[in-house]
Amino acid sequence: MARPAHDRARHPADPERSIAALVNRLHDALGPEVEGFGTALRTDPPVSIRINPAKWRNAPETDPVPWCAHGRYLAERPAFTFDPLLHAGAYYVQEAASMLIEQAVQASGLADERILALDLCAAPGGKSTHLRDLLHPDALLVSNEVNGERRSVLKENLWKWGAANVLITGAAPERFGRLEGLFDLVLVDAPCSGEGMVRKDPHALRQWSPSLVEQCTTVQRAVLAQAWNCLRPGGHLIYSTCTWEIGENEARIKELVDDGGEVIAIPSDSASGILATSHLGIAALRCYPHRLRGEGFVLSLLRKPGDRGTMGVMPQEPAHQGTELAWLRPTRSWRTIEQGDELFAIDGSWVRTIETLQRSLSVVSPGIPLAERKAGSWRPHAGLALAQDLDLDRHLILDLDLDQAIDLLRGQSIGAREATGTALATYRGIPLSWLQGAGNRWNNRWPAPWRIRSARPSAPPVSWST
Ligand code: SAM
Numbered sequence: 001m002a003r004p005a006h007d008r009a010r011h012p013a014d015p016e017r018s019i020a021a022l023v024n025r026l027h028d029a030l031g032p033e034v035e036g037f038g039t040a041l042r043t044d045p046p047v048s049i050r051i052n053p054a055k056w057r058n059a060p061e062t063d064p065v066p067w068c069a070h071g072r073y074l075a076e077r078p079a080f081t082f083d084p085l086l087h088a089g090a091y092y093v094q095e096a097a098s099m100l101i102e103q104a105v106q107a108s109g110l111a112d113e114r115i116l117a118l119d120l121c122a123a124p125g126g127k128s129t130h131l132r133d134l135l136h137p138d139a140l141l142v143s144n145e146v147n148g149e150r151r152s153v154l155k156e157n158l159w160k161w162g163a164a165n166v167l168i169t170g171a172a173p174e175r176f177g178r179l180e181g182l183f184d185l186v187l188v189d190a191p192c193s194g195e196g197m198v199r200k201d202p203h204a205l206r207q208w209s210p211s212l213v214e215q216c217t218t219v220q221r222a223v224l225a226q227a228w229n230c231l232r233p234g235g236h237l238i239y240s241t242c243t244w245e246i247g248e249n250e251a252r253i254k255e256l257v258d259d260g261g262e263v264i265a266i267p268s269d270s271a272s273g274i275l276a277t278s279h280l281g282i283a284a285l286r287c288y289p290h291r292l293r294g295e296g297f298v299l300s301l302l303r304k305p306g307d308r309g310t311m312g313v314m315p316q317e318p319a320h321q322g323t324e325l326a327w328l329r330p331t332r333s334w335r336t337i338e339q340g341d342e343l344f345a346i347d348g349s350w351v352r353t354i355e356t357l358q359r360s361l362s363v364v365s366p367g368i369p370l371a372e373r374k375a376g377s378w379r380p381h382a383g384l385a386l387a388q389d390l391d392l393d394r395h396l397i398l399d400l401d402l403d404q405a406i407d408l409l410r411g412q413s414i415g416a417r418e419a420t421g422t423a424l425a426t427y428r429g430i431p432l433s434w435l436q437g438a439g440n441r442w443n444n445r446w447p448a449p450w451r452i453r454s455a456r457p458s459a460p461p462v463s464w465s466t
Contacts, residue, residue, distance in 0.1 A: 016199075022195060026244060033290060035134035040290035045199040047074040048096040048294070050055045051131060052161060054388045055430050056090035065293075066121035066272040070133070073293060079457050082429040084405035087450070089160035089386055094126045095200065095286035097294030098460040100274065101187065101238060104301045105134040107266045108185060108236040115184035116353060120173055120227055121151035125157035125451075127240075132163045138332075140350045142183075143359065144176070155365055156450055159383040162390075164332070164368055165347050167354060171361035177226030179360060182307065184235045186227045192221045192241035192248050196296015199289060213245050220252050227254055233306020237261070240299045249298045250282040257282065260305040271326050278363055324371045329391045337366045340383050341373040342381065382447045385431050387426060395424040398435065398442070408433055411451045414442040 017287035023038040030037050042273060051059040051070040065071025073096065080086050080093055105111050115138055116333060122128045123145035126336055132141050143158060143166055145151040151170045193213045194204040224239065231237055237256070241248050255407030257263060265283040268274040273292030274285050287297040325334050328345055335348035343410055354366050369383030405427040414425070419437035426432060 015202040015205065018202065018208070020200065020209070022198060022205060023309065027441040029244070030288075033288075036290040037288060039243065040288075041199060043199075045289070045295060046096060046293040047077045048072065048094060048099075048234075049074065049091040050094045050099060050126075051091045052089055052129075055088065055162065056085065059091070065096045065099055066269065067274065068102050068130075070097070071096055071099045074394070077279050081452055081454060082404070082456055084400075084409060084432060085430060087160065087409055087452075088341055088427060088430045088432045089157075089162050090430050092126060092129050092157070092161070094130070095197075095295050095297075097196075097292065097297035098126060098189075098240070098242070099130065100268075100285060100287065100297060101130060101189075101240065102134055102298050103268060103285070104238045105118055105131065105185075105263055105268050108238070110135075110185050110236060112136055113184070116140050116142070116182065117185040117187070117397060118176065118183045118222065118227075118230065120143045120144050120176060120188045121146075121191065123154040123191050123351070124146065125154045125161070127187060128154065128158060128166070129161040129186060132158075132161065132166055132316070138165070138349070139168070140165045140167065140347070140353065142167045142169055143152075144171055146170065146172050152449070153365065159369060160386050162368075162386045162388040164345075164387070164389050165350065166365075166389055167346075167355065167357065167363060168365035169363050169369065173226035174221045175230040179230045179356075181232045181235075182356075183230050184232050185238070186231050186235070187238045187240075188220075188223055188227045189240045190216075190223060190248070192216050192220070193245060194242055195244050196242040196298075198291075198296075200295060213243075213247060216243075216245075217247050217252070220248060220256065224252055224256060228259070228261075228304065231304045232308055233304055234308030236264075237302045237304065238299070239302065240297065240314055242296055242298075244286065244288075244296055246279050249300070250279040250284055251300060253282045253284075254280050254302045259288040261302045262305065263317055263452070264303055265272075266299065266301050279391060284358070292363070296322045324380075327370065327380055327384060327391060328387070328389045328393060329409055336370065339366065341361075342369060342372040343373075343378055344368060345370040350439045380422065380434055382434065382445055385433050385445075390424075390431060392424070392431070396421065397426055398423045399429060404429075405432065406452065406456065408444055408446055409450075409452045410433075411446060411448060413438070413444055416442050418439060 063073040070355040119128045122143040128143040145154045197204040284300045337344045343369040368387045369381040371378035372381045419442045423435045435443040
C-alpha cells in the first residue's frame with residue numbers, strides 16, 4: 001500500500017536497520033524466540049513451488065511442503081523465467097506458508113461440494129490457482145482483482161493454470177457487498193503492511209510505519225464488511241494476511257465475531273512449526289520464518305451465522321453445439337459466452353449465476369478462453385492452448401526442445417521444412433501455444449504481453465525440472 005509522504009523521511013532505508021526495528025517490535029510477542037526470529041530474517045528465504053497436478057503428472061516428489069499436497073521446496077532458485085514449464089502453467093512459484101489456505105479450505109468442509117466461491121483480492125493469483133484446485137471440479141470460483149494492472153497478471157496466471165469454471169472479475173468490494181448472501185466461501189487475502197515478506201522484499205519493511213498499519217486496518221475493515229455481506233448465511237470466510245500485526249488480523253476478525261461470526265479452529269500439525277494462537281480470543285494459525293520454512297503468514301477461518309441450506313440445483317442450459325466447443329473434451333455440459341471479440345466456455349449449470357454477476361460487475365473472463373475473432377471468424381484462443389480441458393487429439397502436436405520453446409516464448413518463429421495449418425506446440429508434452437503454418441516456418445501465437453524480454457543466462461536455466 002502507498003505510504004504517506006510525511007512517513008517516508010522517518011523510514012529506515014537500510015534493510016539491517018529495518019530488520020532490527022521489526023525484531024524490536026516483536027520482542028515482547030515472541031519472548032525467548034525473538035533471537036532465532038532475527039537470525040532467520042537475515043537468511044535467504046526458501047524457494048517453493050506448487051505443482052499443477054492436472055498438467056505436470058511426473059513432477060518431482062521430493063521435499064514436500066508439509067501442509068500442501070502439491071507444494072515442493074527447491075534446493076535453489078532456478079532461472080524460472082527460462083523454464084517453459086512455468087509458462088505452460090505446470091507449476092506456480094509460491095511462498096510456502098501461504099499454501100496454508102489448503103488447511104482452511106479442508107476445515108471449512110466445503111471442498112467436496114458444488115459451491116460458489118469468491119477470491120476477493122486475488123492478484124497475482126497464487127491463492128486463486130490453489131483454491132481452484134482445492135474445490136470440487138463443479139464448483140465455480142470467482143477470482144476478483146480491483147487493480148487493472150494486477151488484474152492482467154491475474155488473468156495471465158489463471159489462463160496458464162488452465163482450469164475450468166473460473167470467472168475473472170474486476171470490481172471494488174462494494175460491488176460484491178451488494179450481492180447479498182450469494183457466495184458459499186469467500187477468501188480475503190487482504191492488502192496488508194507486509195511485515196512477513198521482509199526477507200523476500202526488503203522494500204516491504206522500508207514501507208512499514210504505524211500509520212501504514214492504520215491505513216491497512218481501515219482498508220481491511222471495509223473489504224471484510226463487503227465480504228461478509230456477500231457471504232451466504234452458514235458460509236465460510238477465510239481471512240489471511242502476510243503481516244503479524246494483531247490489528248490487521250485477529251482484531252479485524254473479532255469485529256465479525258461481534259457480529260455473530262463463529263471462529264473455527266483450523267487443525268494443524270504443531271511439528272510443522274505452525275503456531276496455533278488465540279489473540280483477543282480469536283483462533284488463528286501463525287507462521288514465522290524461524291519456526292518453519294516459509295515467510296510470515298496469518299490465517300483464520302470464520303463461519304457466518306445461519307443455515308446455508310442446500311445449494312439450489314441450477315437448471316442445466318442446453319449445450320451450445322458450435323464447432324468451437326469441439327476443441328474441448330466433453331467433460332461437462334459446456335456453454336459459450338461471447339464477449340467482444342472473444343468466446344468463452346463455461347459449465348452450462350453456472351450460466352444463470354454468471355448472468356447475475358455480469359449485471360452487477362465487470363466480468364473480464366467468463367470461463368475458459370475458447371476462441372478469438374480473426375477476420376470475421378473464430379480461431380482457437382491463445383488461452384485455449386493452455387486449458388486443461390483442451391482436446392489434444394484434434395490437433396497436430398509439435399513437441400519443442402528447450403531452445404525452440406524459449407524462442408517461442410520470446411515471440412520468434414520456429415523453422416520448419418513444411419508448415420501448414422495450425423499446430424499445438426508442447427514442451428515435454430505440456431501444451432504451450434498455437435503455431436500458424438507459413439510454408440517454411442511456424443509463426444508464433446504466444447501473446448505478446450507474455451513474451452520473455454530479458455537476456456538468457458549462460459548457465460543451464462532449470463536443472464531441477466529437466
Ligand atoms: N491473493 C493474492 C495471491 O495469493 O496471489 C495476493 C493478494 S495481495 C495480498 C492483496 C490484493 O488486494 C492486491 O492485489 C491489491 O491490488 C488488492 N487490493 C488493494 N486494495 C484493495 C481494496 N481496497 N479492495 C480490494 N482489493 C484491494
